[in-house]
Amino acid sequence: MKISELSRVSGVPLPTVKYYLREGLLPAGRPLGRNQADYHEAHLRRLRLIRALIDVGGLSVAGVRQVLGAVDDDVVPGHHLLGTAHEAIAGVSRADRSTAGWLAARAEAARVVAARGWRVHERAHALDQLADAIAALRELGQEDMLTLLDGYAEATERLARQEVGLVLARGDRAGMVEGVVTGTVLGEAMLTALRRLAQEHTSATMAP
Amino acid sequence: MKISELSRVSGVPLPTVKYYLREGLLPAGRPLGRNQADYHEAHLRRLRLIRALIDVGGLSVAGVRQVLGAVDDDVVPGHHLLGTAHEAIAGVSRADRSTAGWLAARAEAARVVAARGWRVHERAHALDQLADAIAALRELGQEDMLTLLDGYAEATERLARQEVGLVLARGDRAGMVEGVVTGTVLGEAMLTALRRLAQEHTSATMAP
DNA sequence: GTCTCTGGATAGCATCACTATCCACTATCT
DNA sequence: AGATAGTGGATAGTGATGCTATCCAGAGAC
Structure with a gap:
């Protein structure tokens, strides 16, 4: 998969994909020559995760880098990953x-x-x-x-x-790691959205 | 209370207080002369609310303006205020x-x-x-x-x-209005913080 | 052989939340 | 009464952030 295809399939503008590569959020593709590289499924998946963390979770680029760094580090134990996700999500x-x-x-x-x-x-x-x-x-x-x-x-x-x-x-470590990250970040988004909806419903029915 | 005292008591830097005045988050003080105005308790209270919404709730200045506009509008009914708070908190x-x-x-x-x-x-x-x-x-x-x-x-x-x-x-309307705003915004902050702590505790005790 | 696309680099842009400076003027202190 | 500090108001500057745009030499596709 060429970079342009990665951009097209994911819906992320090409300059932005390049930006994420520069920032180290997205690993480089396998080089095919001096100016060509090959991306595959894993890159697409990672790109989608990045966008979810930024768009839905509201993480900063720096926060995403922090989380992904822990995700990629096989040495980081599971519960430590949770802390990293929490810190990244927190911002300043x-x-x-x-x-x-x-x-x-x-x-x-x-x-x-x-x-x-x-x-x-x-x-x-x-x-x-x-x-x-x-x-x-x-x-x-x-x-x-x-x-x-x-x-x-x-x-x-x-x-x-x-x-x-x-x-x-989830049996496998990889699945657990991604589960922690998405569960923390996207779960929080779901919870707060539902809280707002519950408040709206409740205040409408309880109010005088 | 002079503006400098307002700044000192609240801990908000004076240029920032001026900025909030410019942005219409904080109502002007009662003018005493061409270049002097008097601020009182209500201003201090409002300033603290602004900072809580920004610092703890993570609202933008535009979001705060929106919320405060609804708070100050006596015509806005209670449940409508909740919607306004939700929209302001949401961001883009x-x-x-x-x-x-x-x-x-x-x-x-x-x-x-x-x-x-x-x-x-x-x-x-x-x-x-x-x-x-x-x-x-x-x-x-x-x-x-x-x-x-x-x-x-x-x-x-x-x-x-x-x-x-x-x-x-809370009996009074003013109390309810402020309660809606702080409850929505600060309540969310408390809930998400507790969720993270609960996750940390649970994952530590449940993990193998 | 032209035309498109690539990776890599650099520069530019818009937004945001302040922060700094300047001004003419006025309290306030001594 | 004179020095000093503080005031409201205006305008401009700052630093961070998250992209976008442009350029380039070289490679691939038709």
């Missing part, structure tokens, strides 16, 4: 994480997690993100929203069991 | 929504929602986002992930009841 926080309020929120986040008996890495990025939200709610005087935390934790725990079970059910 | 999709695959995914999204008995606006933005994710999973050959949809739908429905109930419990 713009919140101020040095105030007293934030530190208190961060401690509260750790408490919520500990109360559930969850064993997570002490420096998990997601703990900081949770603290960001808690701190913001407190600053805005909306502490009553924090009563929702328990429900969120319970729901996500149940979902996580299904998600992890599904991925582990 | 970069996915191609004209392919046959996407249209099929879109129909599937509508089916999932209908099967639950949810009554949502036929053109809800979230339906498109859900379709984006479904289409991407199919393209990547990860259709088994779609079996998670039911669990997501059930969980979000239960959560939505709690969320909407909480906001409706």
Whole structure:
């Protein structure tokens, strides 16, 4: 498959394909001469994954590179890959994480997690993100929203069991690795979309 | 309160405060002279809301303007505000929504929602986002992930009841309006952070 | 033998969220 | 009263990001 065909079949503009090659998201094709290379199914598949992560998951190019680097690294163990996906998906926080309020929120986040008996890495990025939200709610005087935390934790725990079970059910490592990445990123997209739809329905039926 | 004090108390750099004023996110203070104006508590509160939406919720400045416009518009009814918040939070999709695959995914999204008995606006933005994710999973050959949809739908429905109930419990309209916005945006941040933590915990305990 | 296409390199562009500078003027401090 | 700092308003500049466009010498296809 020539590069132009790869572009045509995938629907990704040719200059963009070249850009992804330059950025190291897409591995080079097998060279056939000084100015010709051959791409095949794997490249198409990878290209589609890249687009899904960017378009649907909202990852940055740098984030995609990070995730794919872990995917391609056979040494990275499965659970580590999950952390990498989480970090890549997170992007850069713009919140101020040095105030007293934030530190208190961060401690509260750790408490919520500990109360559930969850064993997570002490420096998990997601703990900081949770603290960001808690701190913001407190600053805005909306502490009553924090009563929702328990429900969120319970729901996500149940979902996580299904998600992890599904991925582990795939026998092969390659399938599991791709499952972790797509499950993390696209699963999140599905979950938030459904949450919005559920809110719309519920507020329409419950509102006076 | 002078503008410099507003900046100092909120921790937002003064040029940025001026920028938000220019962009119409923050209403002008009460003018005291040709080059002096007075800001008070409401401005500080609004400024904190802006930062929470941008920093924690990841909204763009245009999205914030949209949300705040609806917040300030007394005519906008409550449930309409929810839609506005959802649209603002969504940003621009970069996915191609004209392919046959996407249209099929879109129909599937509508089916999932209908099967639950949810009554949502036929053109809800979230339906498109859900379709984006479904289409991407199919393209990547990860259709088994779609079996998670039911669990997501059930969980979000239960959560939505709690969320909407909480906001409706606030008597006053002003409180409800701010509750919708913060609940939508910051609630999503909390939910996704907890999902990641739950995944980390579960994968650590379930993995071989 | 012409015409298209290739890989590789470099440069350009549009958007976004600030950030910096300048200005004439006015509080405020001493 | 005079020095200093701060103000609203305007305009311009910045750095990051994700592409797009153009050019090139060389190869392949008809």
